[in-house]
Amino acid sequence: MTALQIDTKLCCGCRICELACSFHHCRLFSPEKSSIEVSNDYVNGEIEVIVTSTCDTCKGEAELLCVLYCPTGGLKGVDKHHGE
Amino acid sequence: MENKKSYGIAGKILRVDLGKGKTVIEPTEKYSAKLIGGRAINSFILLNEIPHHAKWCDPENMIVIGVGCLVGTLAPGACRVSIDTISPYSNGKGSANFGGHFGPELKYAGFDHVIITGISKNPVYLWIQDGEVEIKNADSLWGMTTYQTETMIREELGDRKIQVASIGPAGENLVRGSIVFTNPGKAAGGSGVGCVMGIKKIKAIAVRGHGSIEVADSARFMNAVNKGFEKIEASPYAEDWRKGIIEQKFLPESPVWDAYASPRNGQDEYWPMNKRKKLVGIESGVPSYKKRMMACFGCPIGCMPFYEIHEGKYRGTKGLGYWINSALYSTKLDIDDPEVSISYHLLCNQLGLDGDMASVSLAWAYECFEKGLLTRDDCDGLELRWGDGETALKMLRKLANRDGLGDFLADGVKKSAQKLGKGSDYFATYMKGQDSVDPYRAFKGWGFGVAISPVGGRHLRGAVSAPEVTGPRDIKWSAFEYDNVPDVVFWQTQAKEIEDVTGICIYNGTWSGAHALEVSDYAELISSAMGIELTAKELMTVARRGINLEKAFNTLHAGFDRGDDYPPIKYMEEPIKSGPFAGQKCEREIWDKMLDRFYELNGWDSVTGLQTVECLKSLSLEFVAKKLKEQGKLKH
Numbered sequence: 001m002t003a004l005q006i007d008t009k010l011c012c013g014c015r016i017c018e019l020a021c022s023f024h025h026c027r028l029f030s031p032e033k034s035s036i037e038v039s040n041d042y043v044n045g046e047i048e049v050i051v052t053s054t055c056d057t058c059k060g061e062a063e064l065l066c067v068l069y070c071p072t073g074g075l076k077g078v079d080k081h082h083g084e
Numbered sequence: 085m086e087n088k089k090s091y092g093i094a095g096k097i098l099r100v101d102l103g104k105g106k107t108v109i110e111p112t113e114k115y116s117a118k119l120i121g122g123r124a125i126n127s128f129i130l131l132n133e134i135p136h137h138a139k140w141c142d143p144e145n146m147i148v149i150g151v152g153c154l155v156g157t158l159a160p161g162a163c164r165v166s167i168d169t170i171s172p173y174s175n176g177k178g179s180a181n182f183g184g185h186f187g188p189e190l191k192y193a194g195f196d197h198v199i200i201t202g203i204s205k206n207p208v209y210l211w212i213q214d215g216e217v218e219i220k221n222a223d224s225l226w227g228m229t230t231y232q233t234e235t236m237i238r239e240e241l242g243d244r245k246i247q248v249a250s251i252g253p254a255g256e257n258l259v260r261g262s263i264v265f266t267n268p269g270k271a272a273g274g275s276g277v278g279c280v281m282g283i284k285k286i287k288a289i290a291v292r293g294h295g296s297i298e299v300a301d302s303a304r305f306m307n308a309v310n311k312g313f314e315k316i317e318a319s320p321y322a323e324d325w326r327k328g329i330i331e332q333k334f335l336p337e338s339p340v341w342d343a344y345a346s347p348r349n350g351q352d353e354y355w356p357m358n359k360r361k362k363l364v365g366i367e368s369g370v371p372s373y374k375k376r377m378m379a380c381f382g383c384p385i386g387c388m389p390f391y392e393i394h395e396g397k398y399r400g401t402k403g404l405g406y407w408i409n410s411a412l413y414s415t416k417l418d419i420d421d422p423e424v425s426i427s428y429h430l431l432c433n434q435l436g437l438d439g440d441m442a443s444v445s446l447a448w449a450y451e452c453f454e455k456g457l458l459t460r461d462d463c464d465g466l467e468l469r470w471g472d473g474e475t476a477l478k479m480l481r482k483l484a485n486r487d488g489l490g491d492f493l494a495d496g497v498k499k500s501a502q503k504l505g506k507g508s509d510y511f512a513t514y515m516k517g518q519d520s521v522d523p524y525r526a527f528k529g530w531g532f533g534v535a536i537s538p539v540g541g542r543h544l545r546g547a548v549s550a551p552e553v554t555g556p557r558d559i560k561w562s563a564f565e566y567d568n569v570p571d572v573v574f575w576q577t578q579a580k581e582i583e584d585v586t587g588i589c590i591y592n593g594t595w596s597g598a599h600a601l602e603v604s605d606y607a608e609l610i611s612s613a614m615g616i617e618l619t620a621k622e623l624m625t626v627a628r629r630g631i632n633l634e635k636a637f638n639t640l641h642a643g644f645d646r647g648d649d650y651p652p653i654k655y656m657e658e659p660i661k662s663g664p665f666a667g668q669k670c671e672r673e674i675w676d677k678m679l680d681r682f683y684e685l686n687g688w689d690s691v692t693g694l695q696t697v698e699c700l701k702s703l704s705l706e707f708v709a710k711k712l713k714e715q716g717k718l719k720h
Contacts, residue, residue, distance in 0.1 A: 014379035030296035045390035
């Protein structure tokens with residue numbers, strides 16, 4: 001079983017994962033329909049990434065789309081039972 | 085209003101009259117069939133609707149905010165927003181552009197463009213949410229920095245996902261070189277758009293959208309997206325850009341420094357190694373303060389660094405966005421202290437000052453002080469010495485607040501020189517009435533591209549550096565030779581116009597260093613997203629439409645012609661003093677020939693530089709020809 005592993009140090013806050021996720025869910029582009037929320041704090045240079053309970057680890061897709069499109073390696077798919 | 089389904093775009097345009105407090109919504113489709121989106125639509129609206137006699141400060145002037153047609157989708161790097169208006173420098177076309185997260189949020193809120201007219205009596209901000217708009221009181225925001233404004237609006241409206249574009253004190257005080265600023269770090273600069281927000285008394289625009297963007301053919305679109313991502317990943321420069329352009333491309337040893345700097349108000353175009361090492365050396369300079377990289381929305385490159393100074397005099401200084409331009413400001417004033425340089429950049433952002441414009445004004449004043457044309461008394465007791473960063477920081481505050489010498493400089497360097505006289509116009513580096521920060525003499529395609537820019541003296545409308553990094557593939561040229569420069573720049577003006585139609589950042593495209601995304605990629609992305617069929621060639625025609633709309637605006641509103649496409653006089657008279665390009669200057673005879681060729685390629689009259697009836701007819705812009713003919717500005 002696959003789960004998402006997030007490394008916020010690698011994340012650049014581009015929110016491409018939000019778009020890939022919403023595309024998986026409804027074939028639309030909309031951060032509101034994403035199971036991932038990326039928050040950029042430009043005053044302090046911090047980034048927060050949250051995965052919500054609506055994440056179905058891309059059921060029906062060949063790959064985890066957020067991982068596939070992540071440009072920095074900040075998102076990875078890991079096996080829940082056996083680690084990465 | 086017709087409720088037709090839109091693909092790729094939000095489908096609606098919001099009009100706000102600040103004087104009457106009225107809002108109107110209309111369909112984007114009215115404009116998108118011929119002009120697709122982004123800046124091309126902005127340019128059409130300005131030319132079509134603003135009367136010739138209107139000045140930048142009149143209620144008839146408009147601020148048109150246009151989001152690129154691919155913004156909000158997964159098209160790589162599609163995030164950018166064009167802001168167009170009458171320039172407060174020249175009454176010609178003012179046009180600026182920022183990335184960040186504001187553009188997609190506006191589309192999710194239901195709008196591709198926002199058109200602001202009129203002048204408010206009191207400070208206001210716009211609150212746009214999911215198809216609705218409210219004009220809100222901004223008394224408590226007036227006087228705040230851009231950073232404070234964004235935070236205060238989010239707190240007032242209770243949603244941290246709100247995106248804000250605001251002005252700082254500089255825009256409020258009608259300093260010509262003022263920016264519109266978003267996601268603390270992203271500035272729309274280059275022609276005083278913040279100053280126009282200031283005269284209209286609009287402090288900010290806040291947006292929040294819960295909507296979606298649907299593309300016409302999602303399978304075809306995702307194929308185009310995948311191809312784009314693959315090309316960017318395959319680019320030899322993508323990884324460099326991600327680490328930060330300063331530490332990858334602007335290290336002291338980089339040959340870029342031999343030609344790109346413009347030290348001491350352009351007295352030279354070369355900065356010596358000892359100063360480079362202090363400013364950007366990996367150990368002692370700017371890169372050592374980097375905390376992390378932060379990207380704009382949807383960008384797989386993510387080129388913007390966040391800096392933080394932990395100790396010493398500037399301890400606690402932090403923020404996003406130290407950039408190539410920031411290094412340019414430093415050289416302009418001969419500042420080699422990296423902490424001052426970072427502080428200078430971030431202070432400009434907070435005050436809402438355009439760092440490029442501010443550095444041109446300051447560098448002019450420093451040179452006038454050096455030459456004895458300005459005295460200590462003229463400078464509020466300050467001594468303007470090259471390399472004195474502390475004084476530069478003081479001067480930024482004076483400029484933003486129109487305090488003393490700051491007020492003298494606040495209308496741009498052309499007007500400052502007119503006021504001072506004494507031959508000081510020679511030291512004023514402006515084009516088409518507006519301050520110009522760029523180098524002109526060593527990089528030939530850069531200088532020419534900056535000079536012909538419809539937005540005076542700016543590098544984002546046709547400037548190219550070197551063939552391995554920028555420009556078309558099928559024309560032979562080199563960075564330091566004049567051969568074929570007009571042809572290359574002609575191509576780049578169109579390619580960049582398309583990028584500002586789509587909203588795709590130039591660092592994913594024609595400045596990506598390896599032609600990552602090309603015009604054919606843009607055509608496929610647009611076709612599959614919007615459900616229209618466009619070839620690369622047809623897209624170039626759309627670009628030429630946009631370019632000709634701007635050109636006509638400049639002719640009708642500012643009277644620009646061929647004479648306005650030559651570089652600042654200083655760069656035509658004064659050669660580079662040191663480095664590998666010592667002795668070179670902009671030679672008039674060569675520029676004469678380059679302009680002849682550039683106008684020929686555009687289908688414009690080579691003697692005057694004015695547009696021709698044949699060119700405009702071929703682009704289905706007969707209404708433009710009619711407007712120009714009425715004013716006696718149309719050629720055959």
